[in-house]
Amino acid sequence: MKKTRILIADDHLVVRMGLAAIIDCENDLSVAGEAEDGAKAVELATALKPDVVVMDLMMPRMNGVDATAAITRECPDTKVLVLTTFSDSGDVRRALDAGASGAIVKDTSYDGLIAAIRTVSAGGNVLSSEIEGVISAKADAPKLSTRQIEILRLAAKGLSYGEISRLLNIGIDCVKSHMRTAFARLDASTRSEAVAKALGLGLIQ
Numbered sequence: 001m002k003k004t005r006i007l008i009a010d011d012h013l014v015v016r017m018g019l020a021a022i023i024d025c026e027n028d029l030s031v032a033g034e035a036e037d038g039a040k041a042v043e044l045a046t047a048l049k050p051d052v053v054v055m056d057l058m059m060p061r062m063n064g065v066d067a068t069a070a071i072t073r074e075c076p077d078t079k080v081l082v083l084t085t086f087s088d089s090g091d092v093r094r095a096l097d098a099g100a101s102g103a104i105v106k107d108t109s110y111d112g113l114i115a116a117i118r119t120v121s122a123g124g125n126v127l128s129s130e131i132e133g134v135i136s137a138k139a140d141a142p143k144l145s146t147r148q149i150e151i152l153r154l155a156a157k158g159l160s161y162g163e164i165s166r167l168l169n170i171g172i173d174c175v176k177s178h179m180r181t182a183f184a185r186l187d188a189s190t191r192s193e194a195v196a197k198a199l200g201l202g203l204i205q
Contacts, residue, residue: 004121005032007050009041009067010083011059015106019054019083019113026114038062042070045078052121053080055100057091065094072099079120083113084131092131102126142185144203148178153204155179156195 006029008019013036020031032050035041039062045053053071057064068080082095082103092103101120104112105128116126144152154164161179165172179191188194198204 001028003028003030004052004117005030005048005050006117007031007033007035007041007044007048007053007078009035009038009053009059009064010056011036012056015056022110022113023117029114029117038064038067041067042074045071045075049075050078052117053078054117055080055082055095057082057084057095063091065091065098068095068100069098079123081116081120081126083108103131104128105130142187142201142203144182144185144198145178148182148185149198149203151175151178152182152195152198155191156199156204 006023008016008023008031010016010019016034016036020034023029023031032048033044035044037059041053041055041059041064042062044050053068055064055068059067062070064082064084068082071078071080080095080100082092082100083106084092084103085106096103101123102116102125104116104126108116108128112128119126150168151164154167159167161172161175165175168175179194182198183189183194186194186197188197195204
């Protein structure tokens with residue numbers, strides 16, 4: 001029986017060892033290699049042509065989103081399955097847009113991980129219910145500009161309009177104008193309400 005070959009990309013040795021132990025217990029799966037960062041993942045994927053890359057998102061040298069884009073571009077037959085702690089739904093969305101076939105959280109069960117690997121290897125797509133729910137909620141959230149999100153993020157840290165103005169090197173009237181627009185789009189009447197709604201929708205961290 002031809003085994004599905006898996007490349008594990010994660011910057012934590014213990015995680016790589018644990019994933020390798022789980023994968024090697026399955027008769028139809030085998031570990032083709034391990035990468036400690038995104039750049040190494042691209043290098044090994046190009047050289048080894050694995051069937052599936054199990055990809056962490058937060059890694060040194062090259063993050064998982066950029067590594068996913070490079071691998072799906074250079075190795076179109078290789079599938080990418082994101083395995084994440086899900087600290088940033090935006091990164092997951094970008095990884096999916098970059099070509100990942102699925103994304104699951106790191107506390108997924110043994111059976112869930114193996115099933116996800118087999119699904120993407122067969123050409124399917126998979127999303128953990130936790131990821132699917134947050135991505136769907138974020139997709140329905142009000143659309144804010146990059147600058148508005150940036151200002152809200154600084155406001156959430158307690159910075160005044162004057163401090164935000166100096167930090168971003170823009171006029172204070174410009175800061176206030178962006179905040180008024182954000183208020184309207186978030187249906188908020190105060191700064192604290194706008195920040196709370198943006199946090200709740202996952203627009204800022």
